[in-house]
Amino acid sequence: MSNAAGLKVLIVDDERPARQKLRRLLGSDTEVVAIYEAADGVAAIEAIRNEAPDVVFLDVQMPGVDGFGVVDALPPDALPHLVFVTAFETYAVRAFDMHAVDYLLKPYDAERFERAWARAKENVARRLVGEERDRLRRMLEDAETSRPQRAERILVESGERVLLIAVDRIDRIESVRNYVRLKVGSDVYRVRATLTQFERRLDPVKFVRISRSQIVNLDRVAELRPWSHGDYVVVMRDGSQTRLSRRYRDGLDRFGLS
Secondary structure (H helix, E strand, C coil): CCCCCCEEEEEECCCHHHHHHHHHHHCCCCCEEEEEEECCHHHHHHHHHHHCCCEEEEECCCCCCCHHHHHHHCCHHHCCEEEEEECCCCCCHHHHHHCCCCEEECCCCHHHHHHHHHHHHHHHHHCCHHHHHHHHHHHHHHHHHHCCCCCCEEEEEECCEEEEEEHHHCCEEEEECCEEEEEECCEEEEEECCHHHHHCCCCCCCEEEEECCEEEEHHHEEEEEECHHHCEEEEECCCCEEEECHHHHHHHHHHCCC
């Protein structure tokens, strides 16, 4: 991403008046050469991939894929400079301040917009992509507990497509380095997150961690078989098997076997 020929900006908000307001405020800046719009998270991801905007004004709370989901779906080297937009002051605003990632609190005025816009342009000019990315990742980790509800859908990549997967369809989740691997029927998807980060987004009534590297959907478990040294073999409904470690025996309460 570069501003050598001018700035490209993407506005992401599910409310059309909110997008129009930002477009109007940006329209007087001669440094802006292109303004794109996206009305939902999936469209935002596609626009970031295809248009490589320098700055994205990203609404935090949207139906389906929210602002956090957009960031989670993008590889670190594809993240543009972000200005978060939110209507809820308690919605991770403290985390934004702490890590110097700017935000706009709705309803904002032209003066507040100009401050955020000036900071975004300064970051683009100084090429602070690496530092901003690190701040963003730290902010996301701190803001996980600020999410208002458990995730109902997860954004995943499948080849060139971006799919929304209902969380209840996930059979089990496995940790693989800096990613988690989701088994959904006969399909397997990879999401960039640690298992602990992903676990925080799941309903603890439906999902249980059975080992250091695995979480299972209780509705997909068919049988538990005692194994050696206090471990159990977990037999899934599809016939596949995994292990419940004795270190996670507390999970047996959820199976009704403790």
